[in-house]
Structures are given as structure tokens and as C-alpha cells.
Amino acid sequence: MFLYQHKVQFYETDLMGIVHHSNYLRFYEEARVAWAHDKKLLDYQRPESASHFAVYETQVRHLKPAFFGEDLEIEVQAKREGIRILFQYRMRARHEILSLAQTVHVSLNKELKLIRLPESYLKILEKEQWTETWL
Amino acid sequence: MFLYQHKVQFYETDLMGIVHHSNYLRFYEEARVAWAHDKKLLDYQRPESASHFAVYETQVRHLKPAFFGEDLEIEVQAKREGIRILFQYRMRARHEILSLAQTVHVSLNKELKLIRLPESYLKILEKEQWTETWL
Amino acid sequence: MFLYQHKVQFYETDLMGIVHHSNYLRFYEEARVAWAHDKKLLDYQRPESASHFAVYETQVRHLKPAFFGEDLEIEVQAKREGIRILFQYRMRARHEILSLAQTVHVSLNKELKLIRLPESYLKILEKEQWTETWL
Amino acid sequence: MFLYQHKVQFYETDLMGIVHHSNYLRFYEEARVAWAHDKKLLDYQRPESASHFAVYETQVRHLKPAFFGEDLEIEVQAKREGIRILFQYRMRARHEILSLAQTVHVSLNKELKLIRLPESYLKILEKEQWTETWL
Numbered sequence: 001m002f003l004y005q006h007k008v009q010f011y012e013t014d015l016m017g018i019v020h021h022s023n024y025l026r027f028y029e030e031a032r033v034a035w036a037h038d039k040k041l042l043d044y045q046r047p048e049s050a051s052h053f054a055v056y057e058t059q060v061r062h063l064k065p066a067f068f069g070e071d072l073e074i075e076v077q078a079k080r081e082g083i084r085i086l087f088q089y090r091m092r093a094r095h096e097i098l099s100l101a102q103t104v105h106v107s108l109n110k111e112l113k114l115i116r117l118p119e120s121y122l123k124i125l126e127k128e129q130w131t132e133t134w135l
Numbered sequence: 136m137f138l139y140q141h142k143v144q145f146y147e148t149d150l151m152g153i154v155h156h157s158n159y160l161r162f163y164e165e166a167r168v169a170w171a172h173d174k175k176l177l178d179y180q181r182p183e184s185a186s187h188f189a190v191y192e193t194q195v196r197h198l199k200p201a202f203f204g205e206d207l208e209i210e211v212q213a214k215r216e217g218i219r220i221l222f223q224y225r226m227r228a229r230h231e232i233l234s235l236a237q238t239v240h241v242s243l244n245k246e247l248k249l250i251r252l253p254e255s256y257l258k259i260l261e262k263e264q265w266t267e268t269w270l
Numbered sequence: 271m272f273l274y275q276h277k278v279q280f281y282e283t284d285l286m287g288i289v290h291h292s293n294y295l296r297f298y299e300e301a302r303v304a305w306a307h308d309k310k311l312l313d314y315q316r317p318e319s320a321s322h323f324a325v326y327e328t329q330v331r332h333l334k335p336a337f338f339g340e341d342l343e344i345e346v347q348a349k350r351e352g353i354r355i356l357f358q359y360r361m362r363a364r365h366e367i368l369s370l371a372q373t374v375h376v377s378l379n380k381e382l383k384l385i386r387l388p389e390s391y392l393k394i395l396e397k398e399q400w401t402e403t404w405l
Numbered sequence: 406m407f408l409y410q411h412k413v414q415f416y417e418t419d420l421m422g423i424v425h426h427s428n429y430l431r432f433y434e435e436a437r438v439a440w441a442h443d444k445k446l447l448d449y450q451r452p453e454s455a456s457h458f459a460v461y462e463t464q465v466r467h468l469k470p471a472f473f474g475e476d477l478e479i480e481v482q483a484k485r486e487g488i489r490i491l492f493q494y495r496m497r498a499r500h501e502i503l504s505l506a507q508t509v510h511v512s513l514n515k516e517l518k519l520i521r522l523p524e525s526y527l528k529i530l531e532k533e534q535w536t537e538t539w540l
Contacts, residue, residue, distance in 0.1 A: 010438055010455060011290050011431045015182050015283040015338060017452065018247070021190040022164070022281055025157040026416045033415055037474075044474025047150050047422065050415060055156040059194045065247055068285060069442075069449025112153070112200055145303055145320060146296045146427055148420040150473060152317065155416050161281045168280055172339075179339025182287065185280060203420060204307075204314025285452050288517070291460040292430040299427070317420050325426040329464045335517055382423070382470055 001129065002038065002076040004031035008068055018065035025058055028089045028101050031074040035087075039124045048110065052118060056084065057104040061135060064098045066091075072098070077134075080125040083107070083116055088134045100135050136264065137173065137211040139166035143203055153200035160193055163224045163236050166209040170222075174259045183245065187253060191219065192239040196270060199233045201226075207233070212269075215260040218242070218251055223269045235270050271399065272308065272346040274301035278338055288335035295328055298359045298371050301344040305357075309394045318380065322388060326354065327374040331405065334368045336361075342368070347404075350395040353377070353386055358404045370405050406534065407443065407481040409436035413473055423470035430463055433494045433506050436479040440492075444529045453515065457523060461489065462509040466540060469503045471496075477503070482539075485530040488512070488521055493539045505540050 006027045014020040036042035036053060043049045066072060075090040084104050091099040107115045117125075141162045149155040171177035171188060178184045201207060210225040219239050226234040242250045252260075276297045284290040306312035306323060313319045336342060345360040354374050361369040377385045387395075411432045419425040441447035441458060448454045471477060480495040489509050496504040512520045522530075 009431070009435055010452075011284060011292055011434055013285040013452075014281060015285065015287045016186055016189075016247075017285045020281050021193065022157050022160040025160065026414070029157070029416055030414055044472075047415075047418075047473045050473075051151055054151075055197055057194070057196045058156065059192070061192045062190055067449075068452045068455075112151075144296070144300055145317075146299055146419060146425050148317075149416060150418040150420065150422045152420045157416055161279070164281055165279055179337075182280075182283075182338045185338075202314075203317045203320075286456060286459075286517075291463065292427050292434070295427040295430065321421060324421075325467055327464070327466045328426065329462070331462045332460055382421075 002035045004034050004074045004076065006030060006072045006074065008066055008070045008072065010068055013068050018067060021060070021062060024060050024062070024091075024099055024101065027072060027074060027091070028060075028103060031076050031089060032087055032103065035076045035078065041121055041124060051109075052107040052121065053085070053105045054108040055103060056106050058101070059103075059135065060099060060101040062099050064096055066093060066098050070094070077130050078125060078128050079130040080117065080122065083114070085117065085121070085125065090134050102135050137170045139169050139209045139211065141165060141207045141209065143201055143205045143207065145203055148203050153202060156195070156197060159195050159197070159226075159234055159236065162207060162209060162226070163195075163238060166211050166224060167222055167238070170211045170213065176256060176259060186244075187242040187256065188220070188240045189243040190238060191241050193236070194238075194270065195234060195236040197234050199231055201228060201233050205229070212265050213260060213263050214265040215252065215257065218249070220252065220256070220260065225269050237270050272305045274304050274344045274346065276300060276342045276344065278336055278340045278342065280338055283338050288337060291330070291332060294330050294332070294361075294369055294371065297342060297344060297361070298330075298373060301346050301359060302357055302373070305346045305348065311391060311394060321379075322377040322391065323355070323375045324378040325373060326376050328371070329373070329405065330369060330371040332369050334366055336363060336368050340364070347400050348395060348398050349400040350387065350392065353384070355387065355391070355395065360404050372405050407440045409439050409479045409481065411435060411477045411479065413471055413475045413477065415473055418473050423472060426465070426467060429465050429467070429496075429504055429506065432477060432479060432496070433465075433508060436481050436494060437492055437508065440481045440483065446526055446529060456514075457512040457526065458490070458510045459513040460508060461511050463506070464508075464540065465504060465506040467504050469501055471498060471503050475499070482535050483530060483533050484535040485522065485527065488519070490522065490526070490530065495539050507540050
């Protein structure tokens with residue numbers, strides 16, 4: 001299982017004293033990009049390679065708040081569904097699950113038009129481990 | 136139907152030249168806060184009044200990209216579901232629907248513990264118009 | 271004098287209960303973009319026109335905090351200094367000055383190389399009113 | 406010399422394909438917080454301890470752009486000036502200096518009123534190394 005860590009920064013909190021919910025999508029993006037880079041599906045030198053992960057849908061559930069300075073652990077799992085990639089995420093800190101999420105992605109060309117997933121993605125996604133759904 | 140407008144700012148775009156998906160949750164929050172302020176359920180002078188809109192779950196669907204400088208129109212509808220408030224949002228620009236979303240909220244006290252929705256909320260939510268679901 | 275308004279959003283606050291300082295640069299950018307659009311120096315349809323306002327230096331002074339829901343008023347003044355454009359900003363709310371700032375900009379081409387300011391800019395900047403320095 | 410690292414995230418870029426300038430203040434805050442935590446002047450469990458680093462003034466110079474996926478190295482130096490703390494920062498990547506910055510901080514109490522720097526800060530700041538100014 002791919003694991004990603006994020007330390008909560010001061011600027012990610014809001015006036016309730018907890019991490020603002022919009023930042024969870026940023027943490028999950030960090031985890032997804034790290035996963036894709038680890039699988040050699042995303043090349044930082046060619047940022048257009050990120051456009052195979054265009055966001056179609058996001059869903060985030062908040063179970064417990066996250067606080068300034070905490071080290072969040074994010075587990076990632078991915079699978080193919082037709083021309084889409086589905087990611088699920090599980091965020092933990094303080095030996096608890098703080099949040100669960102799912103994001104659905106499609107490939108876009110430079111004109112932002114929908115295209116098929118590249119062959120290299122299909123190969124990687126076939127080999128990925130997918131446990132039961134988390135959400 | 137409550138309507139909110141947001142002009143896309145330069146700092147809300149990413150290297151694909153479109154609005155970054157995490158910012159949609161910020162636009163939908165702006166619309167929700169404006170709705171709550173309009174109904175006198177949220178008082179800027181007492182920001183703790185915002186804690187009755189603690190985010191339990193978000194879901195955002197992206198149909199078309201949004202671009203720098205565009206004037207986004209966001210329709211809002213709200214209803215009560217037990218101790219939760221459910222919001223739905225429809226974002227338009229260029230005479231098209233760009234995005235649909237739903238967020239689910241609960242009331243928290245100062246210790247971030249779950250409490251019932253205040254009576255004032257129930258009264259407002261009873262009178263709210265809810266058309267068929269948008270997502 | 272060009273005037274711009276920004277309402278402070280919930281997501282712009284931090285755990286101290288005030289607007290996070292990094293957001294001031296975003297508010298000042300909003301004001302600068304609105305100024306440039308007003309002068310027809312920036313075309314939202316051609317976002318590359320924004321690259322004539324590449325940021326070389328920023329300086330922000332914080333005199334008083336800004337709070338959730340406040341309507342910030344930002345005054346803008348601009349002048350040319352050789353191949354640079356200099357902007358100054360004065361932010362008010364509650365009949366007080368909250369912040370003063372200055373940003374310095376240069377023109378870049380698509381390869382992010384320094385170029386001269388376009389003629390259209392020089393014409394506009396000649397006509398701009400510049401009072402004494404604010405910082 | 407204290408050194409901090411930040412990997413540039415996708416959501417930190419803008420439509421020019423580079424890191425948006427407002428994010429530099431966030432990276433410099435990350436470095437400052439890490440420095441203060443390292444010196445035991447900031448306790449994540451007591452986030453109010455961060456209020457001794459209230460921002461009075463920021464100044465950032467941009468020499469070269471920063472790109473998606475880059476590992477930014479930030480050097481930090483700090484010194485006392487009366488009731489203020491002065492930080493300077495030097496950001497590098499690709500064996501070049503990308504940005505230089507200075508931030509000035511003061512201590513605030515819970516009512517956001519100015520107070521003296523705590524004794525523990527003075528002790529740490531006396532021992533800090535300060536080379537010639539970077540800006």
C-alpha cells in the first residue's frame with residue numbers, strides 16, 4: 001500500500017483552529033502525485049503529464065479534525081474503471097482515521113479534450129492492489 | 136433560489152491554465168456563507184456562529200473547466216436531514232453548467248463536539264425551497 | 271484613485287482568528303488585476319497578457335489585523351520606473367489603515383525572459399496619478 | 406545555518422506554469438516555523454505559541470521562477486532588533502538562488518496586543534548566527 005506523509009502547516013488552519021476542509025483535496029493531490037511519480041506515470045519535467053489525472057469528481061468525508069503541526073499519514077489505492085482512474089485515500093493521525101476520500105480522474109489532451117488512458121497507465125493499474133472500498 | 140457570484144482570480148488557476156479543483160470548495164463555501172448571512176444564521180462579528188456549518192462531507196463534480204477572469208454564477212439550495220444540513224450547488228458560466236456539488240454539515244460546540252441544530256436553523260430550513268436533487 | 275473591494279472569506283483566516291498574511295498578496299493582486307483590466311492592459315481572454323505583470327518584488331506592512339466578513343477597501347497607485355512598474359496599495363477597514371504595500375513588476379515573454387514594457391503600458395502609466403509614497 | 410526543504414506541489418503553480426508568488430510567503434513561514442520548533446520556541450500542542458511570530462512586515466525578491474516538483478532549499482537566519490525578530494531567507498534550486506526574503510515579527514498576546522519578546526526568545530536569538538544581510 002502506498003503511503004504519503006504531510007505535516008500540517010500554520011497557513012492550512014482556519015479560525016476554528018483546525019485544518020480548513022479545502023486543504024484536504026490538496027493533501028490528497030500531493031499523495032496522488034507522489035504515487036504517480038513513484039510509478040513513473042508523472043514526470044515533473046513535463047508537467048503536461050499531470051493532465052492524465054484531470055479531476056472529474058471528488059468526495060471527502062471528515063471524521064475528526066486535523067491540527068497544526070500534526071503528521072498526517074495518507075494511504076492510497078487506485079484502480080481503473082473504463083477510461084477513468086479511481087483513487088481512494090485514508091488519512092490517519094493520533095492512531096485514528098481522520099478522513100476518507102475518493103477522487104475520479106480522466107485523461108485530457110492539450111485542448112482539454114477527453115482521451116483514452118495511455119497504455120502505460122493500464123499496465124500499472126492492472127498490477128495495483130485494491131482492497132475493499134474505503135468509503 | 137439563492138444566487139452567488141465569484142470572479143475567478145489569477146491565483147486560483149494552476150499550470151493547466153484552469154481553476155484548481157480545490158478552489159471549488161472555497162467558492163462553494165463563499166456561496167454557503169453568503170446564504171447563511173442572508174438568512175441571518177451567520178454573524179461575521181461572532182465567527183463562532185460559523186461552527187454550525189462544520190463540514191462533514193463534500194462531493195464535487197467537474198463538467199467543464201473554469202478560466203481566469205470568468206464570472207461564475209452559483210445557485211444554492213439547502214435542506215435539513217435529521218441533525219445535518221445538506222447543501223447543493225450548481226455553477227454556471229458561458230451559459231453552461233461547469234460543476235455540481237453537495238456538502239453535508241453538522242453543528243459543533245466550542246470543544247468541536249456534535250450538537251443539535253439550533254432552533255433558528257430549523258425554522259429557516261423548513262421554509263427553504265428544495266427542487267429535485269442536482270447530483 | 272483606483273479603488274478595489276474584497277470581502278474577507280472564512281478560508282482566508284488562520285488559527286489566530288485573523289486573515290493569514292500570505293493572503294494579502296492575493297488581495298493586492300486582485301486589486302492590481304482589476305486596475306489593469308480597467309485600463310485595458312489585461313485581457314482575461316488572453317491570460318498571457320498578465321505576464322507583463324510578473325512579480326519582481328513585494329513588500330507588505332501589517333498595521334492592524336483583518337477579520338472574517340470584513341469589507342476591505344484597497345487604493346491603488348502605479349508608476350513606471352525604467353523597465354519596471356511600481357504599484358502601491360493602501361488597505362482600509364473600520365475607518366483605519368490595516369496594511370500598506372508595494373509591488374514591483376517586469377514584463378516577461380513566453381520563455382519567461384525579461385522584455386521592455388509594451389508601448390500601451392507607457393501611455394497609461396504616464397497619465398497615472400502618483401501621490402507621495404505610501405510606505 | 407538552519408536549512409528547510411519544500412517540494413513544489415501542483416496546486417502551488419499558476420497559469421504561467423510557475424509557483425504563484427503568494428506561496429513564497431507560505432514556504433518561508435514553513436521554514437520559520439520549523440526553525441522555531443527546532444529551537445523549542447514553538448509548541449504544536451499550544452498553537453498560541455505561534456503568536457510570538459506575528460507578522461509585521463514581509464519583503465520578497467524573485468530572481469528566478471520555481472517549477473512544479475522542484476525541491477526548494479531554504480536557508481534561514483534570525484536576529485533580534487529591540488522588540489522585533491528579524492528573519493532572512495535564501496531559496497535555492499537548480500544550483501541557483503531563486504528568491505531572497507526578509508520578514509519582521511513581533512509578539513502579541515491573546516487580545517492581539519503588542520508585548521515584549523519572552524526571555525526564552527532572547528536567549529536563543531543571542532546565540533543565533535547572523536551573517537551579512539542577504540537583501
